[in-house]
Amino acid sequence: MGRLDNLVTVVTGAARGIGRAMALRYAAEGATVVAADLNEEGVRAVAEEMHATGAVAEPLRVDVGDPAQLRALMDHVAQRYGRLDVLVNNAGVVRVRPLLEITPEDWDYVNHVNARGLFFALQAGARQMMKQQPLAAGRPRGKIINIASIAGRSGRPMFAAYAASKAAAISITQSAASGLAPHVTVNSICPGVVDTEMWKTIDREWTESDRRPIGAAWQDRIRGIPMQRPQTPDDLTGMAVFLASADSDYITGQSYNVDGGLQMN
Numbered sequence: 001m002g003r004l005d006n007l008v009t010v011v012t013g014a015a016r017g018i019g020r021a022m023a024l025r026y027a028a029e030g031a032t033v034v035a036a037d038l039n040e041e042g043v044r045a046v047a048e049e050m051h052a053t054g055a056v057a058e059p060l061r062v063d064v065g066d067p068a069q070l071r072a073l074m075d076h077v078a079q080r081y082g083r084l085d086v087l088v089n090n091a092g093v094v095r096v097r098p099l100l101e102i103t104p105e106d107w108d109y110v111n112h113v114n115a116r117g118l119f120f121a122l123q124a125g126a127r128q129m130m131k132q133q134p135l136a137a138g139r140p141r142g143k144i145i146n147i148a149s150i151a152g153r154s155g156r157p158m159f160a161a162y163a164a165s166k167a168a169a170i171s172i173t174q175s176a177a178s179g180l181a182p183h184v185t186v187n188s189i190c191p192g193v194v195d196t197e198m199w200k201t202i203d204r205e206w207t208e209s210d211r212r213p214i215g216a217a218w219q220d221r222i223r224g225i226p227m228q229r230p231q232t233p234d235d236l237t238g239m240a241v242f243l244a245s246a247d248s249d250y251i252t253g254q255s256y257n258v259d260g261g262l263q264m265n
């Protein structure tokens with residue numbers, strides 16, 4: 001028996017990295033997983049991995065920047081699976097640029113996905129959750145998990161637009177938790193320095209800007225981690241399962257740092 005048996009879940013940005021790890025773990029815990037991503041080929045491969053273990057999984061090409069696609073996604077899930085129990089808003093993008101060089105295009109690129117996309121995905125998912133009955137009396141009707149970042153906790157001069165978008169994710173988590181209580185719980189996870197393609201982008205753009213060798217930004221950042229190793233996507237899946245399960249039914253509006261101790265508050 002899995003901890004998420006028979007739950008219908010949607011994970012955005014599931015083609016790789018953190019979203020992929022969460023989708024695979026949800027499937028292993030017995031959930032039905034709709035894996036949504038702009039990268040159709042990637043998300044198909046992840047669904048095949050889930051199918052190979054006997055899980056119910058469906059890959060879908062979805063741009064979280066387009067509210068119409070998000071509404072269509074949630075309608076499809078409700079029609080095909082009858083309900084939506086858990087939505088993980090994980091899709092995200094980053095751009096590294098010194099503060100004085102950030103352009104309006106940089107700002108929009110990041111916030112379009114990380115803040116606007118996350119908000120309208122949450123809204124579309126919550127509309128479906130509010131229409132359905134809880135799985136058992138006294139339980140919430142659904143759960144939303146936003147992937148924010150420790151970058152949303154304090155300023156980041158080299159990626160101010162990204163940090164602002166992640167502070168927005170934490171704020172949206174609180175607004176939605178208040179607005180949807182007691183029917184839908186909304187919490188967020190703040191990862192630290194995770195070994196994914198996103199950090200390869202951060203390192204490349206950062207070291208290019210500083211004229212340092214590739215890998216220097218990554219090495220700087222992982223040096224101070226109290227747990228003394230870089231974070232892997234799998235380090236985040238335990239919290240994602242907890243927040244999707246009945247064990248977290250009385251928790252809402254919270255943002256949890258899962259970062260090896262980098263940010264202690």
Ligand SMILES: NC(=O)c1ccc[n+]([C@@H]2O[C@H](COP(=O)([O-])OP(=O)(O)OC[C@H]3O[C@@H](n4cnc5c(N)ncnc54)[C@H](O)[C@@H]3O)[C@@H](O)[C@H]2O)c1
Nearest residue numbers: 013015017018037038063064091092149191193194196198
């Ligand atoms: N890697 C880290 O160190 C780190 C730290 C803190 C927070 N995060 C956050 O975790 C989440 C996942 O990060 P990751 O490191 O796995 O990144 P990643 O770049 O490896 O994966 C992101 C996924 O999101 C998808 N995506 C991007 N834009 C999309 C859109 N408009 N619609 C649908 N899908 C889209 C991409 O195709 C990709 O599959 C992001 O929200 C990121 O900001 C990452």
